[in-house]
Amino acid sequence: MRNNEQRVLFLGFEALLSPIRLFATSCRVLVFSIVNIRLHGREITNQMFESAVLSLPIILFSLTIVSLMSILEFSWHMKLVLKQDALVPGFSMVLMVREVAPVVTAMLLTSRVGASIAAELGFMKVTEQLDQLKLLSVSEVEYLVIPRWVGCVFASITLTLASLVTSICVSTGIASRFMNYQPHEFFNTLFVFTKAFDLGGGLLKAFCFGTIIPFVSCVCGLSCQGGSRGVGQAATRAVVQSCLFIIFADFFLSYWLWTF
């Protein structure tokens, strides 16, 4: 029993450390060999397309519903506290920019992009395609990890912005339909509390989440073992660990950016 606990603890530490190690390796490859690095341009554009463009419909659909919900809930709470809903647009926009848009986008990206990265790399590992890459002396960090990193960061930032635009449109529509607002009136009060710093913080969050997802998933995929069962486990682990890391990072970033 004690042995088992030690093993679990060890595995936990390894799960925490190996994405960081891969991140350090990629940074080293990027920085120290910036002269003779081979950036695989075709791969990078492919990954950008895969993670940003193909996730666009599902993220826009989900964020439409989420922002719809959040504005209705906010007006309910405001009516409870202040007996009026004049401050609803400002408040809900602040929460949207700081919290909801980056986190929900990142969670959806995790399930779409993270799982598919882990499954793809795991499949390559199981079918010994990675060994073939090694034989061809193609670096797996250069060829596999860095394109996914660039694609995922690009996707995370652009999709967060897209979801913000969606949420502005949706909440304007909902407010003018259900809450006796005129659209221009609503739009004017939308940015009362939101500062440029909030938008910057939200985008910084998006950047961090976009970095977390590919590294955690790449580690899970590259360390996959044991046939089809291993591929499934790798994809599962990628989703779970990225979600956990995203929640942790979100907590620390919120605390560091806005509480001080």
Added chain:
Amino acid sequence: MLKAINKGIEGLGRWAEFSIRVFKTFTSKGVSSTSLVEQMYHVGVRSLPITIVSGLFVGAILAIQINLQLKDFGAQTFLGGLSTSTTLRNLGPVLIAFLLSGRVGAFTSAELGTMAITDQLNAIRCLGMDPVEKIVVPRLVALTCSSFLLLILGLGMTVVGGVVISSAHLGVNPIQFSQNISLFVSSWSIGIGVVKSFLFGLMIGTISCFFGYHTAGGARGVGRAVKRTSVATLVSIILMDFLVSTALESLKTFFEIMANS
């Protein structure tokens, strides 16, 4: 575009057909208690740490954000009530269910997918038994029950997380925090949280079993099944959240009108 919509609707229909088949098997044949307990352990007990941790952090994050908005108005006395109410009604169940769908749903779909790929389901069929009865039903019942219980535990932990962060760093002590909770959080709000938890559990269970059971195409297929499961559960959780809130709100208005007349 049209093709994609067509395919989506077809998938929805096949999912509904599969769910109905599983429920029919469940009601007619029941479920063996030993395999149910085993699955509950695998799915439920082993997801306890992740649920507790995510609940704590979700509560803390929302308390921080709502505190920032209230601080400018000097209305920090409302912090406890507002953050608890927001978390219980809406954001808490959704965020915790996101994490659980990864832990529980993707796990089950990977396991069932591996069974389908390695012909274990066909082997059960060859032995003259129904794989839905032997494999799927215990998993689905265990998944639904344990996700429901875990979500409620997670919702409880969000309150703890909010109390801890606000007394440690936001300058609101636990007594101030809990004073307003009863003002904002009615039993109706808790009921909304519970109903949502149950439906999220049901969605996670049926969707992950559906994609796992219908896996084809080797190791690549297993990866694809996991990806599809997590995307479909996330979207269905968000959709369910909206539908349940709207339905329960209109039900409440209906009850109020009935009570007044």
